[in-house]
Amino acid sequence: MTYRYLTQLAGALRAADLKVVEVPGWKTRGRPASTGGFDPVGVLWHHTGSKDTNPKSIADDRAYAEWLAEIGRSDLPAPLCQLSIGRDGTVYVCAAGRGNHAGTARASGTVAGGDGNQLYVGVECQNTGSEGWSDAQRDAMVTTGAVLAELLHTSAQAQRAHRETSVTGKWDPGLLDMDAFRRDVAAELVTKERPEEPDPEPTRVEEIRQLLREALKHAKSAKRRRRLQAALDRLPSR
Ligand SMILES: [Zn+2]
Incomplete structure (x- = not known):
């Protein structure tokens, strides 16, 4: 079983001119190897949904990214993603190791089915899924997708929506046309x-x-x- 830490994330994103905020400790953060490996060959895109259900996270995007990185849900321990992107296009780096965002994945595009948390880098975009996407956020998502594709040596076809891999009927990211995004x-x-x-x-x-x-x-x-x-x-x- 391979378990990689993507410690180049912050540097690669900055080199692409993105505004990057590192959540302290991200380089060594990840789910324990006892829960599975991390050897990503694709990028999985999510929306966070309504923030209001997470008391610590209502304050601001950064607080929300910290909650994703450090706390998570009682039924789903953190980190809940490797990256989170705010509505203003800021990219928060949450974890270099395995996250809890994908569950079991069915095959999609160029990525085989299996343990989604091993197969994908997870990006939680701060969005309700029904509000639409600001220009700043969508552009940052495209640039981030390209940075990750380069890092993972994959084509744009390895960029998948959670709704394209979910076996439990997830619908995120809402209102994002994935063919146009790819x-x-x-x-x-x-x-x-x-x-x-x-x-x-x-x-x-x-x-x-x-x-x-x-x-x-x-x-x-x-x-x-x-x-x-x-x-x-x-x-x-x-
Ligand atoms: Zn999702």
């Missing part, structure tokens, strides 16, 4: 690629051009728009 993560990954191939296949170049254009149409933040446009400009012309 497209945007794929485009973000392209912006990180350096044009190493001297002569890429013309059909591949056109595919990438379409992907970047589509993502650009939907990108909200100036930062992401600039990254996508710069990647488009680097593509060889027809």
Whole structure:
């Protein structure tokens, strides 16, 4: 059984220009190995639901992230995720080791079924699931997804919604179109690629051009728009 600690998380997220807050102790935090391994090959996306059920967590996003990292629920001990993303796009780093967020997972996309807490990095997005997604939060989610895809050496197809893996009828993250989300993560990954191939296949170049254009149409933040446009400009012309 493999049990990894993803101690590069905070540094990799910061390198992508995200606003990062580390919950102290995150590098050595995780469920004990007696509960299972941690060898993630995908990213599982959640919404937190209403905060009001957690007394310590109503105060603010940071307090909520600390509750996710350190306390959890009586029936579900912390950490409840590796990362949490606030409505303003701040990324809270909660744990480097195994979390309690996925339960048993059915196969989804490129990820096999099994112990979801071993297979996935869990991201709890602070959202009721019915309120919609602020531009700042969604853009931070896309960038975070791309950072994790790079770290795990996976494609955008390994980004899954809890509702896509749940065997108990979870519906999160609500109102997040996962196909559009995966497209945007794929485009973000392209912006990180350096044009190493001297002569890429013309059909591949056109595919990438379409992907970047589509993502650009939907990108909200100036930062992401600039990254996508710069990647488009680097593509060889027809
Ligand atoms: Zn969930």
